[in-house]
Structure formats: C-alpha cells, structure tokens
Amino acid sequence: MEVCYILGVRKTKIFLKLITFFTLISIVGSISSCKNKQKKKVILADESVYSAENFTHLTVDSLEIADFFKTFEASDSIKNEVLEFYKRRNFQFAWINKDGLTHAAPDFYVQLQNFSDDFQDNSLKNHTLDSLLAEAESDSKSFLKQKDPMHNLELLLTSTFFKFADKAYTGTTKDPIDLEWFIPRKKKNYQILLDSLVSAKQTNRVQEPVNQYYIALKEKLRQYREIQKKGGFPKIITTQKPLNTGDRDSLVQSLNDYLVLTGDLKQRDTSSVFSDSLSVAIKRFQQRMGLKETGKINAATLSELNIPIEARIKQMMINMERLRWAPVELENNYLMVNIPEFKLHIFENKKLSWDMSVVVGKAATKTSIFRGDLSMVVLNPYWNVPTSIIQNEIMPKLQNGISYLSKNDMEVLSGNKVIDPSTVDWTKYANSIPPYNFRQRPGNKNSLGKIKFLFPNSYSIYLHDTPSKGLFNESARAFSHGCIRLSEPRKLALYLLRNNPNWSSEKVDEILEKDEENFIKLKPALPVYIVYFTTWVSSNGQLNFRKDIYGLDKKLSEEVFSEITAKKTL
Incomplete structure (x- = not known):
C-alpha cells in the first residue's frame, strides 16, 4: 500500500527524468491494480449497515481472538461465527469506540438479563462480563486506556451474543425429527442480526429472528412470572354442589381473585355471591382452555383452575421452544x-x-x-383403505364372510382391476396382509x-x-x-x-x-x-392452554429442562 502511495503521489522531478513515457503508463496500470486489490480486502456484509460513522480505529486481530478462546469456553461453531464477524468488519471493534461503550452493549446486556429472568436460565451468566461492563460504564476514559480489559470485553460481548442467539432463537440442538416435528427448520443468520444491533440507532429496535407467535407468548410468559413472584394463583377449593348465579359460597372470592389475575374478570367483586359477571368471566376462562363454555364450575373447569402457575410457565417455555423452530415469516x-x-x-x-x-x-x-x-x-x-386398517380391522371381519364389504360399499382390487371378493379365500390371510387393495365407493357411507x-x-x-x-x-x-x-x-x-x-x-x-x-x-x-x-396467544390477544394429547410436551420437556439444568452457571 505504501509503494502504491509513493508511486501514485510523490511524482518528483528527479523521478520523472529517470523513467520513460511508456514506463509511466506501466506505473499507472500498477497504481490501478494496487487500488483494486486494496478495495477487495474490505469485505462488508452491507455497506448501508457499515457506513463511515460505524467505523472505529479500535481493532482486534485473529491471534487475540484465538488467545481469547483459550480461556472462554465455546463450541467450534461459535468460534467460527466470532472470527467471521470480525473478518467482515476488518477486525474493527463493534461494541466500543473512542468514547467508550456504544449503546449496543447495554441494550444487549438488558436482553441477556431478560432472557435469564424469563426462562430462569443462568447458563449465559458471566461474572467477568458483568464486572467489565460495570467498569466501562463507570469510568469510560480510564477503561479505554486499559488494552487487555477493553479487548476482553469486546470479545466477551461478541462471543456471548452468538451463544445467546443460538440458545434464544435456534433452541435445542436435538434433531426436531426425534421430537416428531417434520416442518423444515431454516438456518438463521446471526451475523446479520449482530450487524443490525451494533449499527442501529439507539431509538431503533432490532427485530428478533422469531415469529409473531413467539413474541406474543414471551410477553405472556413475563406476565406469568410477575404473578408467580407475587405468590401465584389462589387455590380453588372444590365445592360440594354446582354453583349457579345468585348462589353464595366462599369459593367465589378465590374465583374472583384468580380470574382478575388472568384478565378474565376485569374488576374484582368483594362479595361471595356468584354474579353474572363472574359467570361471563368463567366462560372466557373455559374458552381459553378449550372447555365447553357453560359459565359454571364443573370438574373439568376446577381441574384447569388448580394447575399451578409453575406448570403453566413450564408449558409456555416448552411451546416457545417449538416456536423457535417455526418459520420466522x-x-x-x-x-x-x-x-x-x-x-x-x-x-x-x-x-x-x-x-x-x-x-x-x-x-x-x-x-x-x-x-x-x-x-x-x-x-x-x-377412500383407498390404508394397509394398517386392512390388517387390523378389515381382515378380522372377512374371516366371518364378505358381507362386511357390501354393507360398507367397499371394492376389492387386484392391481387396478375390481374383482369379485367371493372368489378369494380370505381365511388364507388371517394372519397376513392380502395381495389386494380395498377402497370405499363415493357416497354417503364413504369414510x-x-x-x-x-x-x-x-x-x-x-x-x-x-x-x-x-x-x-x-x-x-x-x-x-x-x-x-x-x-x-x-x-x-x-x-x-x-x-x-x-x-x-x-x-x-x-x-x-x-x-x-x-x-x-x-x-x-x-x-x-x-x-x-398446547399454549399460544390467539389473534385477539388471549392466552390459550390445551391438553398434551400426544405426550409431546412431556417428551420435549425432558430435553429442554434437562439442558437448562445442565448448563447452570457454577
């Protein structure tokens, strides 16, 4: 670069006398070549993101990054993400400039704290990060003079960000197919997300790489965490008789308290009378639970009311894990x-x-x-009958005769040809699958x-x-x-x-x-x-819960919560 500068700028008289016109042409070509090579070294992900105002004289090199990972535990994929990020910005700092911390650092730190509070997960907690951030915020001028702490904080923030993004937005490392989820997962680009975070103006909110359902459920999770901190839901003591509007019962006060907390009842009634407004609130609750909307307290409603808030929070976290796998758009x-x-x-x-x-x-x-x-x-x-139904349901019936087929408007096919079922000895296939296909004709009997x-x-x-x-x-x-x-x-x-x-x-x-x-x-x-x-926020903003009919929540729970427990900070 210095050679190009000398040849291209310092064209002294002595220099001009020593070269010919044709040599000058050659030099001009060399200058152009050097300039082109210089441009190719600057690899920017998005020039609209990395504008001149985003650049800083503070830099880190690849050797420092390698040394950092000798003490900071991270997977190979995280290490590669960090190195790629700095390569793309010519190894310039992202979180610190000549004036100290950029707004991105405290913004991201708040995200970390929220994640820890929302999911009760301290696996990303790092005491060195905490202390270095506190030091940088309290006396930025002094901190900028300390090279090692400054470089350590820069790399800690970047490495923690990629760990956080992977955990908060990608989710479990287990193959979702093992968890019976066959919707393809798209790989998320956390380089672009970090670009946006470190270059965004303070008033701009960086969009998370998650869908609208995840964002809505996370807000409800935070509300339930607040209810949990204040003691959770009141216990609803079962009553010996069904309650109707106008009845008096000590249960009513607990119901009022509960339904105010969940937002089903707008204002608490201090009386013990089962009012019309309470009945309407119970219908709202029943609707959110997928129950018949009777407005009365029955066994199914009582069962849902007495599910502890800890179980509801766990259910929300399990479903947020699934929402991480769903398409963003x-x-x-x-x-x-x-x-x-x-x-x-x-x-x-x-x-x-x-x-x-x-x-x-x-x-x-x-x-x-x-x-x-x-x-x-x-x-x-x-209706082309599946093999499993042929084997488990139709063949046992055919052992007693073929009347079942005519009663149900069914045909037997050999290849593509309809055959007479009476010509087949069905007893031969009592314990095996016959070499025939079955189908039900169109009509009112069709399944x-x-x-x-x-x-x-x-x-x-x-x-x-x-x-x-x-x-x-x-x-x-x-x-x-x-x-x-x-x-x-x-x-x-x-x-x-x-x-x-x-x-x-x-x-x-x-x-x-x-x-x-x-x-x-x-x-x-x-x-x-x-x-x-089994839990989601509907388009009208209502938090819904349903039964885990296939036991998939239980299966995913073992994966999610064992991972959280295993990664608690020591």
Whole structure:
C-alpha cells in the first residue's frame, strides 16, 4: 500500500527524468491494480449497515481472538461465527469506540438479563462480563486506556451474543425429527442480526429472528412470572354442589381473585355471591382452555383452575421452544391445523380470516406435524383403505364372510382391476396382509364424506369431510386414524375455489349430488401447516392452554429442562 502511495503521489522531478513515457503508463496500470486489490480486502456484509460513522480505529486481530478462546469456553461453531464477524468488519471493534461503550452493549446486556429472568436460565451468566461492563460504564476514559480489559470485553460481548442467539432463537440442538416435528427448520443468520444491533440507532429496535407467535407468548410468559413472584394463583377449593348465579359460597372470592389475575374478570367483586359477571368471566376462562363454555364450575373447569402457575410457565417455555423452530415469516395465505386445539385456521393476507373445528388422530394413530401444499380438491372421493386398517380391522371381519364389504360399499382390487371378493379365500390371510387393495365407493357411507383436500406428503394425511358429524360436539376430538376431519368441508371448498370462474357454489353442489369422483386442481397451491401447540396467544390477544394429547410436551420437556439444568452457571 505504501509503494502504491509513493508511486501514485510523490511524482518528483528527479523521478520523472529517470523513467520513460511508456514506463509511466506501466506505473499507472500498477497504481490501478494496487487500488483494486486494496478495495477487495474490505469485505462488508452491507455497506448501508457499515457506513463511515460505524467505523472505529479500535481493532482486534485473529491471534487475540484465538488467545481469547483459550480461556472462554465455546463450541467450534461459535468460534467460527466470532472470527467471521470480525473478518467482515476488518477486525474493527463493534461494541466500543473512542468514547467508550456504544449503546449496543447495554441494550444487549438488558436482553441477556431478560432472557435469564424469563426462562430462569443462568447458563449465559458471566461474572467477568458483568464486572467489565460495570467498569466501562463507570469510568469510560480510564477503561479505554486499559488494552487487555477493553479487548476482553469486546470479545466477551461478541462471543456471548452468538451463544445467546443460538440458545434464544435456534433452541435445542436435538434433531426436531426425534421430537416428531417434520416442518423444515431454516438456518438463521446471526451475523446479520449482530450487524443490525451494533449499527442501529439507539431509538431503533432490532427485530428478533422469531415469529409473531413467539413474541406474543414471551410477553405472556413475563406476565406469568410477575404473578408467580407475587405468590401465584389462589387455590380453588372444590365445592360440594354446582354453583349457579345468585348462589353464595366462599369459593367465589378465590374465583374472583384468580380470574382478575388472568384478565378474565376485569374488576374484582368483594362479595361471595356468584354474579353474572363472574359467570361471563368463567366462560372466557373455559374458552381459553378449550372447555365447553357453560359459565359454571364443573370438574373439568376446577381441574384447569388448580394447575399451578409453575406448570403453566413450564408449558409456555416448552411451546416457545417449538416456536423457535417455526418459520420466522409465514406466507401471506395459508391454512394451519393446531392438533391439540382441534381447529383449522384460515389465514388471508397474514390475518386470520375464519376457522373451523376438526377431528385429529388418536394417540395411537397420531396426526403428524409437517408442512404441505394443498393442490387438489376432490368431490365424491373414493377412500383407498390404508394397509394398517386392512390388517387390523378389515381382515378380522372377512374371516366371518364378505358381507362386511357390501354393507360398507367397499371394492376389492387386484392391481387396478375390481374383482369379485367371493372368489378369494380370505381365511388364507388371517394372519397376513392380502395381495389386494380395498377402497370405499363415493357416497354417503364413504369414510371421507363428500369432499377431500389433497396436499401430497409422505404421511398419507389429508383433510376431508366425514359422515360422523356428531364427533364435532365433543370438546376433545382425537378420534381419527391420523387424517383430519373437517366440520365445514363445503365452506372450505368454496373458499378455495372462490377465484375459479368454472366452479360456482351451484356447480359444486351439482357435482356433490352425484356419486362420481371429480378432481379440481388448485392454482396456486395453498400452504398447509400441521402444528402442535398446547399454549399460544390467539389473534385477539388471549392466552390459550390445551391438553398434551400426544405426550409431546412431556417428551420435549425432558430435553429442554434437562439442558437448562445442565448448563447452570457454577
């Protein structure tokens, strides 16, 4: 660089007399080459982030970074992140400038404290970081004169940030597939996040790489932590009789206290009378728990009321772990089935448009958690019977004769050809799977009802109608073999076809009157998310809880809380 400067700037008379015109041309070319090489050394992630005002004369080199990690415990991935971060900014400091700490340092430190308080997790606590920050804040001029502490604090902040980001936004290191979550996880870029943090103006809030559901649930977690600090929820003593409006009971005062804490009751009533406002508050509570909204205290409601706040907090933390795995940004339009909620939600332009009740798989035949693309509406579908149902349900019945098939409108196929079931000796397959396929004809007896919705996946799961409408009256609806039964399939079909001029509601109804299978392709396909959240914040800001019907919370709890315990600071 100095050679380029001498050749390009100090063109003295003596120098000009010693070279020819052609040599000058060569030198000019060399100058240009040197300047280009100089530019290539400056690798900036985003010049709009690293503007001139963000640069500092304070630097750290790769040897110092290597020495730092001899005493600071970190994974290889964290070490690589730190080195990459400083390479990208030409090894300039990020957290400290000529005036002392930038606003990014205390801002990040607050994030660390909040994380520790929210999740009761001290694994990121570092006493050296605490003391160096305190020293830098109390006397910045003196601190800037101390090279070793200053460099140590800079590298501590950066290394801790990447540890924090990995823990707070990536979550458990265990493969989510082992935890029965098959929605792909996208790798998050924490380099860009740190760029934003250290270069943002103090008034600008850096957006966390998490989705809106995570942010909303974290706010509720903080509220529950405050309730916990003040003693938690009052114990609701069971009453010997059902309470109705107008009744007096000592239980009423505890109910008032509880429901004020949860926000279901806006103002506490000091009397012991079971009032209309208390009944309305209980309905709100029951709705948030997925119970029948009776406004009365029954066994199911009492059970939910007496779940300790510690268990509720734990449940929120488990579901926040799942939300770390979910995409940060979802599509504008999509469907979402929440299995423990027994609901399908329809989102349009990123807002909830409407929802409907669904039936999901039993615990023995769980509905899988994954993402698909709904691409086909089928009117009057055949039901191709899965092998498991053939083996476990149909074959035992066929040992007593083939009448079961005709009663249920079923056909037997050899390859693609329908055969006469009476020509087969079914007793030969009493303990094995027969070399035949079974399907149920379209019609009112069909297990899929009159409509099904296909989104190709390796789990053989789809949405469909059902002739068993009575199941939707139940509050807990885990009854299927894994597929998802819809309470309003026609409404969904018309919604999906609303922009297709060839399929009016009259045309759909005309086809449904018949028993002929009809396929309608959707363009574009619509994303479908099958998820498992036992607690979440709804679009109206209400905190919901549901039962862990598949035991997946319990399984994830062992992973999350054993990790927190193992990483407590000594």
